[in-house]
Amino acid sequence: MKQQPVDKSEIYDEFARLTQQTKDLVASVELLSDQLTKVLAENARLTIENEHLQEVVAAQQPAKPEEDLSESRKMLQKLYQEGFHVCNDMYGKRLEENESCTFCLDAIYGRHN
Numbered sequence: 001m002k003q004q005p006v007d008k009s010e011i012y013d014e015f016a017r018l019t020q021q022t023k024d025l026v027a028s029v030e031l032l033s034d035q036l037t038k039v040l041a042e043n044a045r046l047t048i049e050n051e052h053l054q055e056v057v058a059a060q061q062p063a064k065p066e067e068d069l070s071e072s073r074k075m076l077q078k079l080y081q082e083g084f085h086v087c088n089d090m091y092g093k094r095l096e097e098n099e100s101c102t103f104c105l106d107a108i109y110g111r112h113n
């Protein structure tokens with residue numbers, strides 16, 4: 001079998017071309033790595049900021065959101081909103097207009113079961 005004569009200058013050109021491509025690739029990877037680092041840092045910063053803002057928002061919400069109430073407490077709340085006492089002492093009695101009852105509020109929203 002007769003081999004094709006090898007053109008040395010072609011090999012050098014090819015080698016030079018591949019070398020340049022490799023350098024370009026390395027430069028691209030370094031640039032990408034740099035950008036990734038910046039994106040991750042920005043992401044971490046935003047995550048912390050978001051958590052902080054959620055804490056601020058949560059601190060401004062009423063302590064007991066309605067959806068946290070159990071079914072029985074929701075029923076008490078409904079009765080209370082319709083103008084009836086739901087506390088032990090006055091249960092079922094009419095509230096005065098615009099009257100609020102601390103004991104009723106405690107029965108609905110208080111920290112007990």
Ligand SMILES: [Zn+2]
Nearest residue numbers: 085087101104
């Ligand atoms: Zn009451």
